[in-house]
Amino acid sequence: MVKVTLDNVSKFFGKVKAVVDLNLEVRDGEFVALLGPSGCGKTTTLLMIAGIYKPTKGRILFDEVDVTDLPPKDRNIGMVFQSYALYPHMTVYDNIAFPLKLKKVPKHEIDKKVKEVAKLLQIDNLLNRKPAQLSGGQQQRVALGRALVKEPDVLLLDEPLSNLDAKLRVMMRAEIKRLQKELKITTIYVTHDQVEAMSMADRIAVMRAGRLQQYAEPEVLYNKPINLFVAGFIGNPPMNFIEGSIKEENGEYYFESEGLKLKLSKDLGELVASKSTDVVLGIRPEHIRVITSGEVDNAIDATVYVIEPLGRDLVINVKVDNTLLKILSTPGLKLEPGQKVKLVFPEEKIHFFDKYTEKAII
Amino acid sequence: MSRLSREELARRKMHARIRTIIKYVIVIVVAVIPLIPVWVMFLWLLAQSFSAKVTFGVIPQVFTLENWKFLWAPFKMGLKEYPNIWPITMNTLFLALGVAALEVLISSMAGYALSRMNFPGRIGLMQFIIALHAFPSVILLIALFIILNKMGLYGKGYMTLLGIIIIKAGLEIPMASWIIKGFFDAIPWDLEWAALVDGCTRWRVWRSVILPLVLPGIGAISIFAFLSGWAEFLLVYTYVVGEEYYTLPVLIYYLIGELKFVNWGMLAAVGLFFTIPTLIFFSTTQKLLLRIYVGGVKR
Incomplete structure (x- = not known):
């Protein structure tokens, strides 16, 4: 050998x-x-x-x-x-x-x-x-x-x-x-x-x-x-990507894209903003949480587009404005195409990439 | 879709039947009728050679082996008397096998090189090969005569036949290499690489892995080479001096041409005798020959 x-x-x-x-x-x-x-x-x-x-x-x-x-x-x-x-x-x-x-x-x-x-x-x-x-x-x-x-x-x-x-x-x-x-x-x-x-x-x-x-x-x-x-x-379904930019308002950092505004923690916001403001947010399908009812802080509005039941898993396709996202979930969630839902992106699971160099920021 | 009426259905069936009949008629006109003269000629040969007398050219009358006597008895051609036909058959066989052996040996290597190796001028060489084939051997006769003479191969009996083998093979190797190149092309590179990885040299790959896979191609070119050597007339007629070194095609020529008296029965018998190897080859190797145009390895 x-x-x-x-x-x-x-x-x-x-x-x-x-x-x-x-x-x-x-x-x-x-x-x-x-x-x-x-x-x-x-x-x-x-x-x-x-x-x-x-x-x-x-x-x-x-x-x-x-x-x-x-x-x-x-x-x-x-x-x-x-x-x-x-x-x-x-x-x-x-x-x-x-x-x-x-x-x-x-x-x-x-x-x-x-x-x-x-x-x-x-x-x-x-x-x-x-x-x-x-x-x-x-x-x-x-x-x-x-x-x-x-x-x-x-x-x-x-x-x-x-x-x-x-x-x-x-x-x-x-x-x-x-x-x-x-x-x-x-x-x-x-x-x-x-x-x-x-x-x-x-x-x-x-x-x-x-x-x-x-x-x-x-x-x-x-x-x-x-x-x-x-x-x-790497990963199947592949990671979701959303193009957008990092904005600072009153000392608070936001990731902004069409139809989407996500508040970031100060540490993360500062870190990303110091590298680049034009970024691509990446999040894996299994890390997005879907909320069907009730108010949640810092959630994103989305509409269910198509549901693919795979037996063990459930792939939910949702649209945030015009961006299609895939979410991997366990079956049992009762959803209909056209239904309004809220999405939560856990901050520790979010990746940021520089839009121009395509390199990972975090 | 609306349902077809009974009459409409019958009409369509009729049309389909007429179309089928027309197809068969076309096949017969195009493929069968042109074969009739060829078959009639063979029948004539057969009838003429085995009977003492024929009516209307094809209907045999009296069975005889008189015309086939050349197989065991002496016969005369011009002033020369032969003991029987076998020495001349052997000359023909020597020529045909020699051409086949030389052609297979060289074109199987050349074809491999053209198919698999990268060397400067490869494309040009391939185009040149096709161009070479445009020259018939007639226009080369004089030049070849000079070369044979210089090499001391003119008028030297078997050495002259050897010279003819070299010429004949030389004329045909380009085309044979081209044909066999197609067979090499069809072998995937993976196979060759696998053999290299397994521990072969390039030479060993060619011998142990590639060559067995192009056997149909080798079979095909060897048959073509053999038959072209077997049927070679012009070169033998021109360069061979001694009558004991003639080959069958030349013998047949003299049977027709000498003394204005033609023994039709014997001519037919020799003609049939001459076609025997061809018939044997074609009947036993039909499948191999058909694969020439399909080519390649079954995978």
Whole structure:
């Protein structure tokens, strides 16, 4: 197992800057997710770690060894592709045995290892089939088996679950996480699904347009997003954003937007106002409280727009003037579209971002 | 929607039936009728070769194997007498297999390079390949003669046939590379990358992973190469001097052309004999050939 370090790595395809000055350190045995929308450079990063792309600039280190110029075969990595990339002309057994054959491992040992891995992934009854005869979930396991059988130092996973149906995906999520913890292989996992990243990874690197936005533990990303992009990308339903400005009236601070005036505590108001007055307020759907009757201090008037019951949760869409907000609530609340309600934003749960730099103020 | 009346429904059914009939008529006119002359020619060959006498050109009269004697008995062509047809068949086979082997070997590598590797002038080269195909071998005859002569391959029996193999393969490799490139294109990069990660060199990826997946393409180009070598006339006719090194197409030519007397029965039999490999190939590999235009790997 090794520590993987990306030192100022960039990759340009002609004029397209796929990855720009990426610095990333993956600790020995750590499970790191590269998260971002499609085209953000996460797969390119993975392929550079694999050695398939050569970085335009920068270095890649495994432990302290510079592997930037090493071909893929000399890096001892295992990789699972989004398409699984199983060899269609080989049986499952031969697919898994292929990396060992290339390493010139003796035959009886190959046999032993293939069977071990097949058992671990519960595909031992499929060894004589061809990939075309397998279901998506089975193909995925075979691909994983092929990556694991050579006992790689680093395991690279490129959206391995995106071709599976929803139920299987949830199952494999837990399984991959368990395997990784059991085998303690340094793992880098590329995904655009924030739920996958949050539920599996020890740390998540959020990328956007080739640049690293934030690299932190899932809770930190969730509770302390560094900018608007990260705040909007992590969490489902996503964080609500309201553009507005900070106003001071008679020594009291207010956040003002169309149809909305929210009084802030003096400390918070001063802090935000000292940084910027044009701001974006962010609040997570589960942090907004809905009040259906009675007077409450510092509440916001809203109209119920649409209700989405999800069984365990209830997503309430409300309109504050023309801004649509999503609220996550427990079922049991009796609401009708068009009904007037009041919203309470607990101050400790509010995020403020600079409208122009998009950076978090608090 | 209002309900259809009984008459209206009947009328529509009638229309649908007429449309179907018209479709079949068009198919017959376009696809079947043009085939009739071709079939008649084959029938003529068959009838002529196995009978001593035919009426109306296609109706055989007396069954005989006289015309097929060339398979085991000596026959004369011009002044030269051959023991039987097999030495010439072997020459033809040597030429055809040689062309096929050389063409498959080179175009499968060239096609891979064109499909997968980035090198300066790749696009230009591909355009050039298509342009190359515009030159028929006739206009190259003199230049090729000089080259063969300089290389000492003219009038040297099997060495000349070898020279013809090289020329023939050289003329066809561009197109074959182009065809096989399409098959390589259809293989996803993921597969190649997976093999690299698994520990292959680029060469090993080509050999162990990519090549098995383009086998239909290789099969197809080898068949085309074989048949074009088998049927090659002009180059053999021009460059081969010794009569014992002739191939079947040249033999057939002399059967028609020599001495103004044509043995139609024997000509038909040799003609049929000549088509046997073609028939075997097409009947056994039809599926493979059809996939040329579909291309790619089943995934």
